[in-house]
Amino acid sequence: MNLREWSLVFFTILGQMSVGSFLVLGVAHFFASRKKGVEAADRLSDLALLAIGPVLILGLVASIFHLGNPTNAYRAVANFGQSWLSREILFGVIFAAVGGLYAIMQWRKLGSTAIRVVIGWIAAIVGIALVYSMSKIYMLETQPVWNTLMTPVSFFTTTLLLGGLAVGAAFVANYAYVQRKDPGCADAQCELMRDSIRWIAIGSIVLLGIELLTLPIYLGYLAADGGVGAASIGLMIGKFSWVFIFRLILAFIGAGVFGLFLYQTALSPGREKVMGNLTYAAFVFVLIAEIMGRYLFYATHMQITI
Amino acid sequence: MAKQLAFYFDSTACTDCKACVIACKDRSSLPVGVNWRRVYQYVGGSWMPSQYESRTMVPINVFSYSLSIACMHCEKPLCAEICPAKAITKDEQGIVAIDTSKCIGCRYCEWACPYDAPQFHEELGVMTKCDFCKDLLAQGGNPACVDACVMRCLHYGELEELRAKYGSNVEIAPLPRADITLPAFVLTPHKSAQATGEGTGWLDNLPEEL
16 A cells, blocks of 8 residues: 555545534434524534534545646546546535535524525535445446445445544533533533433444444355455455454444443443543544555455456 | 557467567657556466376466557547546547546546556656557558567557458457457457456566566
């Protein structure tokens, strides 16, 4: 792997984490406002929303490092009609613009709630289109290992898993901030945080289940294909076996074991300290696991060629 | 003017001299690591001890044949379809060429092409590929590789005419299956030629040659 491929690893991971965080925050805000009112929900999610922008921009900047000729970078959207790569860049830029606009409006409470909700929905839909485009890029007929349903399934799983845990970590940090700045509303915030993290824990366990269930199906499909598929498996269990194994262990501990403890601690008030640390740990474990998974994705692909 | 230009290669006559590779490299001043045309030497078979004479080995199905391969100027060029910058286009003669001033150097076409035709030029930071020497064609000349062929086994012409004369099977190992991009290429196979996907041989080139 060279700088070029690492730049793709970070671009896709950060891009998907941004979209996932945006979607999970939207859901969390919806349920929080039904439970404790809009103001409390805003206090829960506004700071986390502002953190998404820099993550996405970091990802977009990382993507430039895989270009041999960055001065032409603006041309990347020229083939929107045919190329999923053009669509990805376009959706990425639109998601950054509309999502950023939404975050600023939400932060400064500009415009009516209805307008903000509409803009938020547009950003969410563009974000989903962004992740879908990302997966379609790799589904080339000459790339049999990538050209399967597994590519979109794993990209969306990564999106929601990383998005959920990033939001969980952001809520924990936000709660610490609220406790210091505004102790009066800490109780309501504490309850919202615990509720959110409980559901994020459940979601993480389900998504880990999807990852663990689809993997053997995918490996079976590759093995049945013989030729290039088998060669790809050979790389996974041969040269890159340590990445393959550590990735699974980290994902299992982060999303599964920590997820289970998170669910339990989120149910019992008074254990916020433990819950907070567990959330951070789960996020870091899953982030490293997903980066390793994406590294494998690029390192083990096989091309139909001479 | 041709509707779809194509290269024709006679695998029965090629001696693997690689003059076409050198002519291409020289004519387009290609750097180390970039070879728009390559000659793939596909070999196979083995030797076993003789049943009749001691300390003697006999060959079993030993074979070797060569394929001179550049861009196939495909009828369905996947590289042009997926290029985000619209830098790769197919012209009215069927030539697939890249405008390097439009290329962003993302190397996506490298993943799409099954013939290793678009190659990255490290110094320029862009992809480059065979353009059928279309400037020479415009002056009434031939592609440099064709003129350099010592055995006169590399030609070019209108795809339909070449197919009518030599047939349309290009699924010969080590070439990949042809249905992905519909290569505009015509081939007379060697007598030892093996079908794509059923090859028992391997490439015998130095890594630098490919």
